[in-house]
Amino acid sequence: MKPLNLIRIIPAEGSVKEKIEIFLNGQKYPLSSSGSLACLIESLKINPKQIAVALNEEVVLRSTLETTFLKNGDRIDILRAVAGG
Amino acid sequence: MVTESISSVPSPAGDILKIGNQTFHSRLLMGTGKFASFSIMKRALEASHAEMVTVALRRVDISRHEKDILQFIDPKKYWLLPNTSGAKNATEALRIARLAKEAxxxxxxxxxxIPDPRYLLPDGAETLKAAEVLVKEGFTVLPYIQADPILAKQLEEVGCATVMPLGSWIGSARGLKTKDALEIIIEQAQVPVVVDAGLGVPSHAAAAMEIGADAVLVNTAIATAEDPVKMAEAFKLGVEAGRTAFLAGRVEEKMWGEASSPLKGIL
Known part of the structure; x- marks a missing residue:
């Protein structure tokens, strides 16, 4: 399946509505507006349980997902457990 | 998560493995990689009687829905051990460990x-550096190392819960190529020694247990066998045989033959 070209994220209240670009899991994505990391995860329909997020290679604490807002050029990695030895 | 003993599987004479603050009855740790499907993995886990299983951490594929491995690993039955695979240095390992915790x-x-893609050999200096930080942050650290007795001791001294020296290269199925060094590590260790990597058949696992390893970790040999479920059971038996033999105390090797039948009263 082709990756999404545009992620319509649900903007958080009070966030600035401007188009930005982010690098999500290594790939460039335009976003329809800025928002929090929690909004991004919700809009991607990813189960927020048992995932972890890195923002610009820094670990994001679970408790700050809602208060961390995306900026143009941010590098975001969303990870989860997979099979491995 | 479970805080005490994780299973009710009986073990010979209450022979308990204690790692960190957890106790285990099974001395076979299982990796979850390379299985043809999660349902086969689940059945192999059951057949292995393993109580601790490894998982890796990877990017979510946002372009499609993926099955979630954690749906196939009952947290009441299995203790999860996330690995830092993919890390080529201490900094990357720290990031992966912290992400797993956040996950x-x-x-x-x-x-x-592991900076070396051909033999997948672990970098001892970077491992020690990362271990020291992770222990301070409250992680229970089980480091994968080459069979290096000095490094094993250093990792123990910085507070690692085990050491996990390799038998041979990851996925190579070559067995206990490092046996002499493993014996030194086992002799000196005050923490459990888990032989990790390179075990190809149950006799390799048995041999590791016979020389006094506290546990073994097996993945490829089970996951890529023709019948992974049957092989998981075979490894369980191999580990149990080796452990029981170790507890029984083996006979000494001798240079010459020694008759088992009486030498008196021969016709």
């Missing part, structure tokens, strides 16, 4: 720092 899969970590 809610616990604060235990199989620390592996």
């Amino acid at each position: 809610g899969i616990g604060n235990w970590v199989k620390l592996e720092v």
Whole structure:
């Protein structure tokens, strides 16, 4: 399946509505507006349980997902457990 | 998560393995990689009687829905051990361990720092550096190392919960190529020694247990066998045979033959 070209994220209240670009899991994505990391995860329909997020290679604490807002050029990695030895 | 003993599987004479603050009855740790499907993996886990299983941490594929491995690993039955695979240095290993913790899969970590893609050999200096930090942050650290007795001691001294020296290269199925060094590590260790990597058949696992290893970790040999479920059972038996033999105390090797039948009263 082709990756999404545009992620319509649900903007958080009070966030600035401007188009930005982010690098999500290594790939460039335009976003329809800025928002929090929690909004991004919700809009991607990813189960927020048992995932972890890195923002610009820094670990994001679970408790700050809602208060961390995306900026143009941010590098975001969303990870989860997979099979491995 | 479970805080005490994780299973009711009986073990010979209450022979308990204690790692960190957890106790285990099974001395076979299982990796979850390379299985043809999660349902086969689940059945192999059951057949192995393993109580601790490794997982890796990877990017979510946002372009499609993927099955979630954690749906196939019952947290009441299995203790999760996320690994730091993919880390080529201490900094990357620290990031992966912290991410696994944030992902809610616990604060235990199989620390592996592997800069070498051909033999997949771990970098001891970077492993020690990362271990020291992770222990201070409250992680229970199980480091994957070469069979290096000095490094094993250093990792123990910085507070690692085990050491996990390799039998041979990851996935090579070559067995206990490092046996002499493993014996030194086992003799000196005050923490459990888990032989990790390179075990190809149950007799390799049995041999590791016979020389006094506290546990073994097996993945490829089970996952890529023709019948992974049957092989998981075979490894369980191999580990149990080796452990029981170790507890029984083996006979000494001798240079010459020694008759088993009486030498008196021969016709």
